[in-house]
Amino acid sequence: MPRLQIGVIKNALLYPYGPNYKDRSTPKADDGASPQIPISEHFYFYGKRYQSLYVNNNGVVSFDKPVSQFTPDPFPVTDGRAFVAPFWADVDNRIKGEVYYRQSQDEGLLRRVTADINTYFPKEKFTATWAFVATWDQVAFYGSLSSKVNTFQVVLASDGELSFVVMNYQDIQWISGQASGGDALTGLEGTPAQAGFNSGDADNYFNIPGSWTPSIINISSMSNIMDPGRWVFEVDVFAVPNGCVYKANFLPSNAIFWSELACEEKCQCMSNSPRVMCQARSCSADEVCQSVSWYHECKPFHRLEYYRVEGEMLRTASAAAHIRRLRMAVYGQDIVVIPNSPEAVMINGIKTLLPVVLLGGKVRVHQSGFSVKIVTDLGIEVSSSGNQYVEIAIPASYHNATCGLCGTLNANSDDEFMAPNGSFLASATLFAKSWQVQGKPDSPV
Template structure:
């Protein structure tokens, strides 16, 4: 939500970095055959059959009664997603899906893709406490339904039994009205299959993984920081809830509502930070993190600032300058006819265009 007002400041990327390997296996919800998980087919670009849901799940104001789990890091509605090279959100077609890490997985080579719908009391209680902890205005929320999908030690298309693996998880949580998504990133070591330009030994380079939400039109979407860049391999070290490798969102309304921040134009901004609305940098805005609210007012860049785009967002940055030292021999004539000469040195600061 964006409204005008008197409060202002700059919205930037919020991600807490931690050393690689800091992710705890306890952060993942329980998964696997011991928990009666089902599994997608072990094949390239495979998907589950259509999965009817016990309750409607609302995503971008749209209720869905079924979903698909897709090997390539996607949970989709209405259609399966076999596309292996990711694109930035929003997509130009009508596919609606949730992407914890959209990349070219081949679980036929190595790894498993597990999923289950559950009303297990222990899982519901854990999900309830997580929602209440990360969304302070949801003190009365009580989860009644959870859907858990886990990509466990999966490698990439073009890889082998010895190439790097990824482990990550997506949870959908609902009380029948409010709907949430939690992404848990374990070991993330590769970003790209060889058909998307990735290295056959490392799975890096090429067209890298995309993470976020796509609503099936051009106005409803959200991209996690680092998506479709080489930095996405470090997503396990980032967070919006102070737990490295975990991202948490409310996703049932018109816009994605990230915990501890705001979404605007499909980007994440930390609570209290400031950005400008366009490449003209005339409106300065601040994320309040109250119902995903952004408040703006007319405030252009300062006299010694220029409007610059940084990773898709606009900021007023100090104008870059260079100092020029000038030597000279100026002279002047006075009205009474005298001529004066003197030596001088002075400095001029020249702004870059």
């Protein structure tokens, strides 16, 4: 007889969930929610104590009142609603998926939560006495005509005074429902999901990077604790590990940025405290102020951004050599395209479904016909079609500043066969061998 799986542990990232762990499920309803859930331990959120909550189908755990709104607003939402939003978007569990929840004082669960929190916040000496686990398991989006589903989880933990939230993202395949302008076949476009925290006022809120933008599709490959797919926060008095918060945005430790459009105030996230220190400092005479996501940086004039494109070739006795993997490094991102596998790419070692939007749109990866295309705001585009063909488009600004198998792009055909050491080679064979990258055959490109 077939076996029914009623208790689920998808991977080490997620805490156990499902009916086997005495989870309940929210109703199968459009924009539905659980009944009001009285909680057995005080939970402090931005300094206010709460004693009940709701699990809302649309990716929200709220305090005092349910949240039926299906199209998310950007934070802050200042109408008094206080809630934790692991992935606020238009879920429809009538089509597919379950929304599970439970509060627990199980010793095994509390030990695991305690160990995790103390790893991320070693100075707190926290011992969990209560935990609440809500899991959106393989949920579809409203109006879906595809098989795309999301699986994510939020865990609230308290010792009666300190409160923490852990958000886990196993698999995010869509970002918006059809009623929010999303595409019924892809779950993309429209108004993207919002993730983070909202206290109900204008001052106390937090946006997980990429929220309310297409980049939120990559949330399962990001983290504030160096563990892709997991985000951890203290929320009684809001704090984040390994960084700080400036104007509701997360910054890693030691990050340096300029806070406003004119680049007249230079700020740094301090390594030994959650504070941001700012002082009057403008760009130097040979620098220009440029926008980078929500902050600004001083960058040298005429500076060309470094990029690199590599191909891993595979040769067999029965077939001609072909491209096994194509890799592009740009803006600190590592993008690997596997020919003939057009649905996904590897982003910084994490498998990610197409399309992908990185760094607020500075890099985009999408399928175009039979090709997978990497498009950058530098004007550089890389297109891979099958395992035999790669096309690289280079803008004029990079002419006379390139090297490699594409040549120098300086309108001088005499120096095209230039080796990495600057010498010129006599044959195409020697030239190609000089640009070989040594590595293990089975290692990622």
